Amino acid sequence: MTGAAGGPAAAPDASLLATAGRYVPVGLALFAIQLDFFSLSLALPTISRDLGVPVTDLQWLLSAYLLSLGASFVPAGKVGDLIGRKRTLMIGLVVFGVTSLVCGLASDVGLLIGFRAAQGIGAALIMPNAFALMGASLDEAHRAKVMGLMLGIAGVGTALGPVVGGVLASTAGWRWVFFINLPVALIAVLGAQRLHESYGTGSRGSLRSLDWPGVVLVMAGLAALSVGVDDVSTFGIASPATWGPLAAAVLLLTAFALRESRAVSPLVRPALLRNRAYVVLVVASTVANVGLNVGVLVATLDLQSVRGLSAGASGLVFMLGSIGLAVGGPVSGWLTARFGAPWVLCGALVVGAGALLALAVAPDLVVFVIALGVTGFACGMGYSVSQIGIPGILAPEEVGEGSSLLLTVLVSVGGIAVVAAGAVIELQGPTPTTASLDSTLLGTAALLGAVGLTTLVSAALRRP
Template identity: 40%
Template sequence: MGSTAVSAPRRTTKQTGVFLAASLALFCIQLDFFALNLAIPGISDELDTTVSAAQWTLSAYMLAVGCLFIVGGRLGDLLGRRPVLLAGTGLFAAASVGCALAPSLGVLVVARIVQGAGAALIFPVSVSVITNAFPGETRARALGAMFGIANVGTALGPFVGGGFTDGPGWRWIFWLLAPLSALSLLIALRYVPDSRDESAPRQIDLPGCLAVVTSLAALTLAVERGSAWGWDHARTLALFGVAVVAGGLFVLRERTCPHPLVDFRLFRNIRFDLVTVMGSVANMGYAVTVFLATLQLQQVRGLSAILSGTVFLAPAVMVACSGPIGAWLSGRMRATSVMALAGLIAGTGMIGLSWAWSWWFYLPVFTWCALGLGLGWTFASVATQQVVSPARAGEASGVVLTALVTLGAIGLAAVAAAITSLTPETGPEHAYDLILRVGGTVILTSTALSLLARHKLSPRGL
């Protein structure tokens, strides 16, 4: 009796094109944000402004990204993912050129807002484009590989930013991004098909959009600038108040709107909720660890910007592998179990970094930590796509990404405030170590609580 070998379905040319377009676009977005962190002093010097003012290049970008994720994801579902992806990629490419040519800080900040708006359209729609282009048995692998490539941009950001800042100048960060994002646009034009939520009318909930954008913009701005203005400053408190009021109006609107921007029935899915919470905590740890490691390498260990970026290369490899590893694990473990594994690795890694003073110990621990943190935030986006219908993939992705970015910004703001408070008493060295230990403990605790909640609420779920 003969045997027949069953092979996995081969990826078509169109699927390959979709994958390349989405992956390259996400790579550019991640590289952009993490590279520019090291360029702030250079921007301040060249544009003859203060470092605090130059920080607006980061705050403006986060403001646009944070408040438009939900809108961008749902626009793709309603109007078509192809046109929204093309619009976002085109905006990002054009704004990159604008940033590179900016003659003043004001022009640079405006260009960064446009760039952030493009990124807010690209990110959730890229996820839903992959979800709809790949069938169930290959979808997790495609999403994992896409986020693996995006994670390379995240991890290489400090290296690229440091190299350009110490070399030809910070403008070359944007000159690199412009052709890469333009290439992504050309590939998308050729290969990305259109898809949308056919069950929903072509009607956008404009009052809901206005309410959620206002709430998230106020919250993001308050968190981003609170440490500079003062947390008890009237301006900061007013923004938090606006965020609460607008957020309340958004909830009321979505509960009564016949075609809401966000269907709150999504949150009745315990599996979706747990993965979103665990992924958000992991992303907070990711942002905090990259930020602290950059400061620690330069201020405590005395490395230059480019040498500090070089230290990130080994973790970059592990971060890049975390996407495919997560996809492989998804076929063998429940999603919350994968997230718990990521939390265990990340939490122990962050705590280990606070004790790693010799290089032979620091680099392996940093690499171990990068695996857990990369796996955590990457797999959150992969897993949530597995528990919602492809028609509403953009909506789910927008909600998850909003949670990831918002908590990441809150985490960075908390770290900045903690550094300001602790450094005069303990010095930067001990302040960074203490924050890493607290962050690792938070991740381990949240992981344990999430597993307990899964056992109590959804014993047969993810």
């Protein structure tokens, strides 16, 4: 009786686990990126002492990486569409591993920053193609759940990053923050060889059809935008040092848009932006990411400037928020498979708005920690759902392009949101106060709630 009843019910679970097992190398690739990024910040003081440079100069280790990462997403996704997502993923892993090795061996800060930027290109080759590979090759029955599990593996890297970075920097040395990427990248490359190519297994000649002028324009435009946004916090919004890069970004990205409207094989097809379901997905997930970024910024200022916690104690608090972020991936996969991406996105935004409100009114640290964890869970789920939902609304040959454009918007708008939130806080006084931080959280919560309700209306109108 038990065997007869349990057999059929157990089969789907066994099939899901077997399918997910094949894609663990993809999850490891995403894990390596998250672990690397979130572990480096705590190693900066150690690098500063070892190389004899001011720690403020080492902020370029973060900025150069983010600049090259954001600028490379769109061409990286198109390359994957042309020559194959698995092939491009493996190339990205090799680039990421080799540049990690050079960063770990570097004895000069210029070399370290340069290869850190190259490491960002490797990460850009990995991320959109990891999602596109899963989205285009998994069947509909397994896609959402498997992608959710792989995003959960990546989320573990996010949660462990600060802990691993702090431990390695204080024991084995900061170089091991980079060296630890090597075995993970190697295992991921070897495991990825067993995966089937999802699309476009052509030769290198396929890259000849890539819109190279468009590549130059979009990378230069996004790089200028990143520099301009970064300069706002350094020179102020009214400085020519800020407006110069921002003006260049507007001109370059306008030229890119004009180029794409006439190109034979554009990096971003205009038809993609006429896909209403895709646009709703991009906007909603971007707003969820804004909520996460602003929440982290305000929580950092609240914990250290208002509540007076040390950096170490603040790191422990943020680890709880990161756990919520890690759990959001698998949960979003299960919910998306059951209810569909628009409905899950709506729920994530509304819950995220409530969590930000709770952060604003939290009377004690316990409530604050819980609210931060829920913020990470809800807003992280909003990001995950967007990647899971793309394969269901785009053609297989568009998945890489759609994923890369989404990631570009997420990174760019997320950076702008942090700068804007910082400016709003500074306008209310030279130092952060409870009032200035709470008003920033309330405004962000209102944005999440409004977009969540709009997503709900859009989803309801699309129902047959």
